[in-house]
Amino acid sequence: MASWTFSNIVKDDSLTVIVGISLASAIAFSTYYLSFVAKVPNIHCGNKKLKSLLLSRVPCLSRRYWVTPWCIEPRLHTILSMPVFHTKEPISYEREILVLHDGGEVALDWKHKCLTHSKGDPILILLPGLTGDSQTFYVRKLVQAVSEAGWCCVVFQNRGLAGVRLKTPRTYCAANFEDFKEVLDHVVKKHPESPLAALGVSLGGLILGNYLCVAGENTPLTTAVIISAPWDVFISSESLQKPWMNRALNQHLAKALCNMYLRSCSSYDP
Known part of the structure; x- marks a missing residue:
């Protein structure tokens, strides 16, 4: 007991x-x-x-x-x-290949029926992150939300991405917005009656912000939104070197960039 x-x-x-x-x-x-x-x-x-x-x-x-x-x-x-959003059905786009001034090419993926049927409706140019394209999960969610709000949407994909091979020995970086400027001028010429806005995520936000700093008020954009862009790229770069999750992300991004180059390296003579 x-x-x-x-x-x-x-x-x-x-x-x-x-x-x-x-x-x-x-x-x-x-x-x-x-x-x-x-x-x-x-x-x-x-x-x-x-x-x-x-x-x-x-x-x-x-x-x-x-x-x-x-x-x-x-x-x-x-x-x-990611597993949740990756199970969703891909969004239907109409692809337009834009040849740039140096012979390079970028893919513009227009939300279905926006390429030729905007008719003055507002247009959003979406700039994804470092290796993002029009089927990246967060891009699809943004395109869906914008479309439901009555806007046309076009996703600007950087050189070498979205199945478009590099045509010149040049890629892209946050400090250069020349490609975006050509895309913007192209959209203005194609739809002069439409109000334009731009939304950049991560690297896309850096490119958009860099463009806005230089263009100031001399831009056809009526609205611009920047999401998840680093305030200080040097501190952000140092952060990507820290273990363990940040370093894993850094390796994933580096591998994606290397794969982009390997897919395109046979397209031109270095």
């Missing part, structure tokens, strides 16, 4: 410890989540009128953003979402 009682006491004490640790962990996580994760977005805007307009027209900017509690790491968001 004494042995049975002692055993139960030990079990009760173990259960108490487990409950105590679980409760303390829940309190600690909740405190961290409410203090550092679920926050009101920071609005950095030098134009006070624009800031007031944004806050009045986009009410979610004044509310806390409740990040998914069981997945607060932003890189894990991308990893876990």
